[in-house]
Amino acid sequence: MVPLMPVGVTLRVVAVLMLGLVLMLAWLLRSRSRGLPARWVERGLLLTVALSILWPRFIFFPLGGAYTNPQAASILVMLAVCVVLLVANARLARTEGFATLGLWRMGWLILAWFAWRFVSSVSGDNAVSSTFLLLKELAYLTSFIGVAALLLGFPDADRRLLRVIVFCGFLALLYGLVEALWQKNPLMRFAAGSDNEATADVLRSLTAEKIREGAYRAQSVFTHPIVFAQFVAALLPLGLLLALTEKQDKFWRLLGLLVIPVGLAAIVKSGSRAGFVSVLAAVAIVLFVFWLRALRGRGFGRIFAVLGGPVFLLAAAGIGWLAKGLVLGRSSMEAGSTSARVEMLNLGMRSLEAHPLLGYGEGMSVMVAGLTDSKGHTSVDSYLLSLAVDGGYPSLLLYLAIVLTFFVRLAWLAASDPGRLGLQAGLVTASLMALVVSFIGLTIAHNMTLFWLLLVLGLFYGRRLQAGGVASRP
Numbered sequence: 001m002v003p004l005m006p007v008g009v010t011l012r013v014v015a016v017l018m019l020g021l022v023l024m025l026a027w028l029l030r031s032r033s034r035g036l037p038a039r040w041v042e043r044g045l046l047l048t049v050a051l052s053i054l055w056p057r058f059i060f061f062p063l064g065g066a067y068t069n070p071q072a073a074s075i076l077v078m079l080a081v082c083v084v085l086l087v088a089n090a091r092l093a094r095t096e097g098f099a100t101l102g103l104w105r106m107g108w109l110i111l112a113w114f115a116w117r118f119v120s121s122v123s124g125d126n127a128v129s130s131t132f133l134l135l136k137e138l139a140y141l142t143s144f145i146g147v148a149a150l151l152l153g154f155p156d157a158d159r160r161l162l163r164v165i166v167f168c169g170f171l172a173l174l175y176g177l178v179e180a181l182w183q184k185n186p187l188m189r190f191a192a193g194s195d196n197e198a199t200a201d202v203l204r205s206l207t208a209e210k211i212r213e214g215a216y217r218a219q220s221v222f223t224h225p226i227v228f229a230q231f232v233a234a235l236l237p238l239g240l241l242l243a244l245t246e247k248q249d250k251f252w253r254l255l256g257l258l259v260i261p262v263g264l265a266a267i268v269k270s271g272s273r274a275g276f277v278s279v280l281a282a283v284a285i286v287l288f289v290f291w292l293r294a295l296r297g298r299g300f301g302r303i304f305a306v307l308g309g310p311v312f313l314l315a316a317a318g319i320g321w322l323a324k325g326l327v328l329g330r331s332s333m334e335a336g337s338t339s340a341r342v343e344m345l346n347l348g349m350r351s352l353e354a355h356p357l358l359g360y361g362e363g364m365s366v367m368v369a370g371l372t373d374s375k376g377h378t379s380v381d382s383y384l385l386s387l388a389v390d391g392g393y394p395s396l397l398l399y400l401a402i403v404l405t406f407f408v409r410l411a412w413l414a415a416s417d418p419g420r421l422g423l424q425a426g427l428v429t430a431s432l433m434a435l436v437v438s439f440i441g442l443t444i445a446h447n448m449t450l451f452w453l454l455l456v457l458g459l460f461y462g463r464r465l466q467a468g469g470v471a472s473r474p
Helices: 007-028 040-052 072-090 094-124 127-142 146-152 157-182 186-190 198-208 226-246 250-270 272-296 300-307 309-327 333-353 366-367 383-415 422-440 449-464
Strands: 061-063 066-068
Touching: 040 072, 040 146, 040 157, 066 300, 072 127, 072 146, 094 127, 094 146, 094 383, 094 449, 127 449, 146 449, 157 226, 157 250, 157 449, 226 250, 226 272, 226 422, 226 449, 272 383, 272 422, 272 449, 300 449, 309 422, 333 366, 333 383, 333 422, 366 383, 383 422, 383 449, 422 449
Parallel strands: none
Antiparallel strands: 061 066
């Protein structure tokens, strides 16, 4: 293969063949008596989570004709480890982490969503490229479902996972503020050249979006200032959760408290309206869950909730008013950005008239509904619009079914438990809401790694709540 094919293709084919041989060996050694894997597996999973936050997605290393980086390599290695362990250990699929995927049939909903997108991709005009893009998403983003499910099978792993996310997120916040003060991102000098398609796309996007109305926009280790703001908005509820639950460890409690003011400052420096709208959405979820908890309680809590109902409605109206102002834009440039998104929506809706069910195939939305700016960068600034155009209306509806089932069911369970477990479920719900709201005006899906981690973590808490509030204490 080496003299006949590119090095990158050869490496991928050899890796798949080796994985197939290892899986055959694992099946031959399959056992129903093995317990949890060794501790190094848990540490490797946590390292993968840390790299998914801290490693810049635009820094690749050339390897012959292929490009890789520690973040992508760790995902592929741990994905292979997860698959091999699941094949070799028959009991592993019944651990608490994997059992969470059966809650509310969430695993079947996710499987149906990707199955539909696969059918859409193979039936499109560019079947090969669309299918490759979907498989790439499955490997590098959706594999975090398996990472989280295997990790949560270890005792007390949810606590360690939360600590890793908040600690690494705090480091990213600090770097973003340093970048904003320096007015330059030193990491950009290490970005691979234009011969790497992923990095070239990032560089083109940043060229158009790095300065807005004369103000520098911080991006930290992320591929775009809006992606940075989206991550920060999702991090704030997790920081609050760490501050409220780590009462015996002062370091982690202080870190959780520091995340909130530092995160808000980072969103300001990112110059992203989506970040503030996401924060408002997360605050709305938190207020609703706490109000519902008081309403479903007893004694003075219920009286307070009933009397405070009008105040809650006024607060919700105020949040909606602030969000509307941010969406419409505070300046002519922001208003123009909103108008461009509306035009993309109109283009997408008109294009779906021809292919309402199967769409155009994965990755085709940028060609069908994208707009090109003055610097030649074409984009579709909505993940939800991309889902609809790429996979038709069923793809969008299945995704909405996943997130709405999660929000409604988990928020209700969180409100039913006055203890720590209800608090964890409620704040994870708020964190995921911040991510989803940002995807209305953002199509870059890099934070989908965090999305899947939080979704599995929320299902983990939901399953415990539904089982009767195990280990939950007022």
